[in-house]
Amino acid sequence: MFWQKDAETMNRAKIKEVQLERLKWTVSRCYNNVPYYKEMMDKAGVTPEKIKTLDDVRRLPLTTKDVLRQNYPFKLFASPKEDVVEIHASSGTTGKPVVGGYTKNDLDLWGHCMARLVVAAGARQDDIAQISFGYGLFTGAFGLHYGLQKVGCMIVPISSGNSEKQIMLMEDFGVTVLIATPSYAVYLSELAKDLGVAGNLKLRLGLFGSEVCTPEMRKQIENNIGIIVTDNYGLTELGGCGVSGECEERDGLHINEDHFLAEIIDPDTGEVLPEGESGELVITPLSKEAFPIFRYRTKDISRLSTEPCRCGRTLIRMDKVVGRTDDMLIIKGVNVFPSQIESVIFTMPHIGPHYQLVLRKERFMDCLEVQVELIDGTLLEKYGELEALENRIKDKLRIVLGIDCGVTLVAPRTITRFEGKAKRIVDLRKA
Numbered sequence: 153m154f155w156q157k158d159a160e161t162m163n164r165a166k167i168k169e170v171q172l173e174r175l176k177w178t179v180s181r182c183y184n185n186v187p188y189y190k191e192m193m194d195k196a197g198v199t200p201e202k203i204k205t206l207d208d209v210r211r212l213p214l215t216t217k218d219v220l221r222q223n224y225p226f227k228l229f230a231s232p233k234e235d236v237v238e239i240h241a242s243s244g245t246t247g248k249p250v251v252g253g254y255t256k257n258d259l260d261l262w263g264h265c266m267a268r269l270v271v272a273a274g275a276r277q278d279d280i281a282q283i284s285f286g287y288g289l290f291t292g293a294f295g296l297h298y299g300l301q302k303v304g305c306m307i308v309p310i311s312s313g314n315s316e317k318q319i320m321l322m323e324d325f326g327v328t329v330l331i332a333t334p335s336y337a338v339y340l341s342e343l344a345k346d347l348g349v350a351g352n353l354k355l356r357l358g359l360f361g362s363e364v365c366t367p368e369m370r371k372q373i374e375n376n377i378g379i380i381v382t383d384n385y386g387l388t389e390l391g392g393c394g395v396s397g398e399c400e401e402r403d404g405l406h407i408n409e410d411h412f413l414a415e416i417i418d419p420d421t422g423e424v425l426p427e428g429e430s431g432e433l434v435i436t437p438l439s440k441e442a443f444p445i446f447r448y449r450t451k452d453i454s455r456l457s458t459e460p461c462r463c464g465r466t467l468i469r470m471d472k473v474v475g476r477t478d479d480m481l482i483i484k485g486v487n488v489f490p491s492q493i494e495s496v497i498f499t500m501p502h503i504g505p506h507y508q509l510v511l512r513k514e515r516f517m518d519c520l521e522v523q524v525e526l527i528d529g530t531l532l533e534k535y536g537e538l539e540a541l542e543n544r545i546k547d548k549l550r551i552v553l554g555i556d557c558g559v560t561l562v563a564p565r566t567i568t569r570f571e572g573k574a575k576r577i578v579d580l581r582k583a
């Protein structure tokens with residue numbers, strides 16, 4: 153089923169035509185209304201009239217998070233303040249947050265982009281949808297709310313936290329769709345099992361996103377509470393969730409391509425890479441009034457494909473994000489993504505799903521210790537078995553990562569749980 157079938161099934165030539173027209177509109181809007189963009193474009197010798205083909209997007213400078221920080225909070229807005237009706241922002245754990253603004257039209261468009269994605273994933277009007285993303289500045293809860301509301305679902309806007317109550321309402325209301333981060337979904341699914349009610353839940357679909365969800369983690373959630381897990385992607389900088397999402401085929405995330413132009417670049421050189429190559433995702437939103445931005449460097453690693461999808465959508469697909477360029481750890485000279493470690497943990501018996509990665513400096517070298525919970529705490533008293541299990545995990549990690557790292561198995565329920573995005577890295581290198 154489709155939400156906006158015409159837009160979701162255009163032929164590739166038509167998609168490009170729509171994108172070019174909207175790119176020209178966005179570039180003019182940036183140039184005429186945002187002093188920063190005018191200055192950057194003048195410096196680069198590009199005026200809106202020079203954007204004649206889609207490839208001309210490459211004439212525009214890339215935009216980084218630093219640019220947003222320098223123009224904090226509203227200096228990149230292209231609409232007068234009185235037309236901006238809503239604000240969202242990133243958590244800003246490392247400095248000032250990124251602030252996005254929306255006009256009434258932007259909110260309507262956001263709702264339609266999300267409605268497309270939730271319908272593509274399998275949500276329907278008769279669903280009861282529990283939104284367990286945190287409501288607030290974070291875009292996740294409101295974005296899903298606007299989309300599901302357009303579809304006509306019954307929304308339970310519980311926000312995150314208060315986990316036992318979450319389970320109670322899921323059971324009492326007969327909730328069919330859960331909206332959460334994958335790590336919170338893991339926690340909720342475990343809790344439902346512990347409370348002995350997992351079998352009573354009517355959940356059938358998970359609309360997850362906002363952090364990496366490895367296939368192994370997905371499988372674990374599906375096994376715990378018998379739902380189909382789908383992935384959604386977006387960033388505050390690009391208007392939040394609603395950039396892309398998986399359809400029922402779950403073979404990559406369809407980008408709402410008539411509203412977002414995607415490129416993949418080499419993160420080191422900035423060079424645009426051909427379709428099919430993995431690199432940093434760069435996105436230009438094409439229809440934003442309040443907060444247009446061009447060529448935003450997401451730092452997320454993915455790959456693009458225009459291969460037709462079995463669902464009938466012609467919109468380009470991106471691979472599930474494997475990690476961020478700034479999340480990549482360099483251990484003993486080897487690049488390591490936390491998702492690689494997660495994929496090992498989720499496939500080994502007796503451990504997980506909760507873990508953390510502790511980084512330390514030892515003799516000027518970065519060292520990694522993987523701390524994982526045991527499922528059965530009595531193993532802690534069986535030294536021989538415990539050591540054998542630790543060694544098996546180390547061997548598997550060595551094969552996957554190509555380096556040695558420490559492994560410590562800890563008692564069940566001792567690693568912090570997360571109600572939003574998980575923070576798994578504990579960096580003690582400066583301590």
Ligand code: DLL
Pocket residue numbers: 242243290291292293360361362363364365383384385386387388389392393394450452472473476
């Ligand atoms: O996380 C927007 C969102 C909300 C997307 C709800 C999907 C669902 P931010 O808080 O600004 O926005 O964080 C953006 O989160 O650059 C990625 O690194 C990461 N991220 C978002 N979605 C995914 C995903 C929201 N599906 C940053 N897979 C992005 C992996 C994701 N990483």
